[in-house]
Amino acid sequence: MSVDRRLTATAKILGHPRNAWYVAAWDHEVTAGGILARTICNTPMALYRTREGRPVALADACWHRLAPLSMGRIVGDELQCPYHGLRFNPAGRCTHMPAQETINPSAAVPSYPVVARYRFLWVWPGDPDLADPELIPDMHQMDDPAWAGDGKLIDAACNYQLVIDNLMDLTHEEFVHSSSIGQEELSDADFSVTHDDRHVTVTRWMRGIDPPPFWRKNIRDKFPGFEGKVDRWQIIHFEAPSTICIDVGVAKAGTGAPEGDRSQGVNGFVMNTMTPQTDRSCHYFWAFMRNYRLDSQLITTQLREGVHGVFGEDERMLKAQQEAIDANPDHEFYSLNIDMGGMWARRILERMIAAEATDVAAG
Ligand code: FES
Numbered sequence: 001m002s003v004d005r006r007l008t009a010t011a012k013i014l015g016h017p018r019n020a021w022y023v024a025a026w027d028h029e030v031t032a033g034g035i036l037a038r039t040i041c042n043t044p045m046a047l048y049r050t051r052e053g054r055p056v057a058l059a060d061a062c063w064h065r066l067a068p069l070s071m072g073r074i075v076g077d078e079l080q081c082p083y084h085g086l087r088f089n090p091a092g093r094c095t096h097m098p099a100q101e102t103i104n105p106s107a108a109v110p111s112y113p114v115v116a117r118y119r120f121l122w123v124w125p126g127d128p129d130l131a132d133p134e135l136i137p138d139m140h141q142m143d144d145p146a147w148a149g150d151g152k153l154i155d156a157a158c159n160y161q162l163v164i165d166n167l168m169d170l171t172h173e174e175f176v177h178s179s180s181i182g183q184e185e186l187s188d189a190d191f192s193v194t195h196d197d198r199h200v201t202v203t204r205w206m207r208g209i210d211p212p213p214f215w216r217k218n219i220r221d222k223f224p225g226f227e228g229k230v231d232r233w234q235i236i237h238f239e240a241p242s243t244i245c246i247d248v249g250v251a252k253a254g255t256g257a258p259e260g261d262r263s264q265g266v267n268g269f270v271m272n273t274m275t276p277q278t279d280r281s282c283h284y285f286w287a288f289m290r291n292y293r294l295d296s297q298l299i300t301t302q303l304r305e306g307v308h309g310v311f312g313e314d315e316r317m318l319k320a321q322q323e324a325i326d327a328n329p330d331h332e333f334y335s336l337n338i339d340m341g342g343m344w345a346r347r348i349l350e351r352m353i354a355a356e357a358t359d360v361a362a363g
C-alpha cells in the first residue's frame, strides 16, 4: 500500500471549523451553582446550569467592560457580572443594569448552543442557526448499558490535529508505549482505509500473536488463566471534526474474531474527542469503555488508570512535537504509508474549513 499522491503534501497545522460540535466539558464538571471557565476554539466561555439543570454557555466577557462572567455568580438562571453587576440570561440578553431603568437593547453577550449527550456537554462555537444536534459525533458507548468504563481530560499542549494524527496511526504504540500495548507486529501488519465526507476508518488485524501486557491482563479478566496466542484488532473510526472511537481487542487465536465472532475475546472502545483550545493547545477528552465484566468497578478503575498512564506517554510526545514545530516553522511535514488515515482526516477538515471561509466571503 502506498500513500495517495494527492495526500503527500500537508500543512503542519490547520485551523479548525467553528460550525461543529465540540465537547466543552464532562457533564460532571459543570455542577449546580458552579461556573466553569473554558476556552473553546480561541473563545473564552463561561458554562453553568439553570435551576432546572439545563447547561448554558455564554461568552466569558461582559458586554460592559469585558470582565469575565465566570468570575461572577449565578442569580436564578442568570449570570451576574463580577464587576458592576450586569445580569445576562441564558440567551445572553442583559436583564439588569445597576442604577438605571432602561436597558440598552444592544446589551448582550453571545450565547452558544449546548447539548448534553454521552456524558459530555457539547458546544457549537459557530453560527447558532446551523447547530443541528444530529451532527453530534456518535459516542454512544459512553452511556449505553452494554458498555462500562470511565475516562479523563488531558490539557494537551499541542494543536488538536497532532492528536488526530497520533490516534489515526497506532504504529506509534511500538515505540511510545512499548511497556503496555506496543508490539512489533503493529508495524508489520497491513491495514486498510475507507472514508466518506465525514468519516475515515482504518482497520488493522494482527493474527496469531502474543498479547502485549495490557491485553494479556484484560483477556485474563474474562478468561482466568488464559495462555496462548491471540488475534488482535484495532479499528479506528474518525468522525469530523475531531472524534475518534477506536474498536480494540484481542480474542483467542483462530476462534473467528476477524470473521465476526468475538465471543472468545475481550473488546474495548477507546473514545477520544479533541476540542481546540488555542492554536497550540487542546482539551483532549477520552474514556475506555468495555463490554465485559460490566459490574466490576475494580476493572473500570484499573482500565482508566492504566490508559491514563499510556496517554501520559502520548501527552509528553505531543507537547515536545508542538515545541519542535514552533522551533522549525519552515520545515514541512512528510507523510509515510502509516499516515494515510490521518491524511484523509486532514482532507475532510480542510474541506470544512474552506467551506466556512467561502461562506464568510460570500457574506
Ligand atoms: S464589566 Fe460587567 S458590569 Fe461592568
Ligand SMILES: [Fe+2]
Residues within 6 Å of the ligand: 166, 172, 173, 176, 177, 310, 311, 314
Ligand atoms: Fe498513543
